[in-house]
Amino acid sequence: MEKLFFYLVALVAVGSGFLVVKCRNPVNSALALVNTFFCLAIFYVMLHAPFMAAIQVLVYAGAIMVLILFVIMLLNLGSEAHKRFTHSLIGGSIMGVLMLFLVFFFVNRGEPTGMRGNITDGLVDKIGHTELMGRTLFTEFLLPFEITSILLLVAIVGAVILAKKEV
Amino acid sequence: MTLSLSNAPLWFVISMLVKIVLVFVVVLLIVAYATWVERKVIGHMQTRLGPMNTGWHGLLQPIADGLKLFFKEDIVPSQAAKVPFLLAPMMILVPAFITVAVIPFGPDITIGGYTIPLQITDLNIGILYILAMAGLGVYGIVLAGWASNSKYSLLGGIRSSAQMVSYELAAGLTIVAVFMLSETLSMRGIVQAQQGALYGVIPFLPDWYIFYQPLAFGLFVICGLAEINRTPFDLPEAETELVSGFCTEYSSMKYALFFMAEYANMVVIAAIAATLFLGGWYGPFPGLGAINLLLKIFAFMFFFIWLRATFPRVRYDQLMFMGWKVFLPLALANVVITGIVVVLVQS
Numbered sequence: 001m002e003k004l005f006f007y008l009v010a011l012v013a014v015g016s017g018f019l020v021v022k023c024r025n026p027v028n029s030a031l032a033l034v035n036t037f038f039c040l041a042i043f044y045v046m047l048h049a050p051f052m053a054a055i056q057v058l059v060y061a062g063a064i065m066v067l068i069l070f071v072i073m074l075l076n077l078g079s080e081a082h083k084r085f086t087h088s089l090i091g092g093s094i095m096g097v098l099m100l101f102l103v104f105f106f107v108n109r110g111e112p113t114g115m116r117g118n119i120t121d122g123l124v125d126k127i128g129h130t131e132l133m134g135r136t137l138f139t140e141f142l143l144p145f146e147i148t149s150i151l152l153l154v155a156i157v158g159a160v161i162l163a164k165k166e167v
Numbered sequence: 168m169t170l171s172l173s174n175a176p177l178w179f180v181i182s183m184l185v186k187i188v189l190v191f192v193v194v195l196l197i198v199a200y201a202t203w204v205e206r207k208v209i210g211h212m213q214t215r216l217g218p219m220n221t222g223w224h225g226l227l228q229p230i231a232d233g234l235k236l237f238f239k240e241d242i243v244p245s246q247a248a249k250v251p252f253l254l255a256p257m258m259i260l261v262p263a264f265i266t267v268a269v270i271p272f273g274p275d276i277t278i279g280g281y282t283i284p285l286q287i288t289d290l291n292i293g294i295l296y297i298l299a300m301a302g303l304g305v306y307g308i309v310l311a312g313w314a315s316n317s318k319y320s321l322l323g324g325i326r327s328s329a330q331m332v333s334y335e336l337a338a339g340l341t342i343v344a345v346f347m348l349s350e351t352l353s354m355r356g357i358v359q360a361q362q363g364a365l366y367g368v369i370p371f372l373p374d375w376y377i378f379y380q381p382l383a384f385g386l387f388v389i390c391g392l393a394e395i396n397r398t399p400f401d402l403p404e405a406e407t408e409l410v411s412g413f414c415t416e417y418s419s420m421k422y423a424l425f426f427m428a429e430y431a432n433m434v435v436i437a438a439i440a441a442t443l444f445l446g447g448w449y450g451p452f453p454g455l456g457a458i459n460l461l462l463k464i465f466a467f468m469f470f471f472i473w474l475r476a477t478f479p480r481v482r483y484d485q486l487m488f489m490g491w492k493v494f495l496p497l498a499l500a501n502v503v504i505t506g507i508v509v510v511l512v513q514s
Binding site: 062 | 251290296298313314324329351
């Protein structure tokens, strides 16, 4: 049952991923990308990571893609949409095959490095995924977390400076 | 024993279906009759009568409107982008309806030895789910605005996406203060945390979060109104300047879907505010959780309609100023203060 569901969602995810690159209209591509993100969120739920699923939808589908759509709408890429591009076909296919090879290699032979806690599905269901994430982020991984927040702050300040006419 | 898919699959599926259909029908009924109530209430506030001819005091008006919209010609503009144009009304209505799935509407009931929670599903990330669905609601409006290929629609779509993205942030931050108190993201847990006497000492008042977080409550209601594009924040469909905003080019049932989505969103915001700040199903009628919740939802709906009859629309720059320079800093300050108080109380 779960396997069937997985294959169904995977089919939709791959199909909409294909549409992202295949659609002529950039808005339709963006919509297909939203659909792919949604499928990814479903995979997170199936992997007992509901927090990641919610954040996936909230941040990627709810915020980033809206901004991308916004930009597409403002630029109005209508004339570009009807051109046919073929120049990157060979490079793209080589990269695709390489990526596929890499993914299969990692799935079959790969081993995740770095720190690994003894976290099981039962523990996640008992304590809650959000609580586990929060506790680890604010104790063990506090420094990387804070560094990321400074990075984001720098990005925000940079955006403000770029957007302002006189600083 | 809790009814689950593993111990009684058939009964579990039946109970889930019953709950889903029940909630769906109730929300649809509220949506249908909210239009009638809105016209009546605004009518009386302006010393008019509102609809009177269809049924007793116009009570059949929503049905007549629905039938009329059903038989109207469905026009798709020839220059419109077909797929997004068809998708938009669905993408605005679906997030509004599925958000209701995490709203608890009563205490657990026991039937035949099995405990059934009166909630479609209790996600342990309930609030995040609501925020995520609110984020998806933007697409319907943006797509409707863009796909219609009309300048009024596009302006409405652009305005609303900017508005919703900004106010989503402030609304999300006010909710943060709530789950700092409840220490859970589950809606069920938040309702349970609000039971008992106020501050544990005042017996005649309930222990609702509105008494702990009055600022967050006010901010949430205002930002919620802005997010669902209700008056005084209905700039995306400002009639005087944008005809009808993002739904200008829509007709027939597609237009009706936008209309339904607006009222469904009102129900959802009311239900969330009632659950997070007013104790959810816990209230004056013990044992009748759903009635308590419905009363609170109706009170909020009346308040929203009242606002529409009272306030003029805010200007666009005022809207952005309020969102980013007033509500967002206030919500952030509220989170900081709540954090300090929680730490002080715990130590």
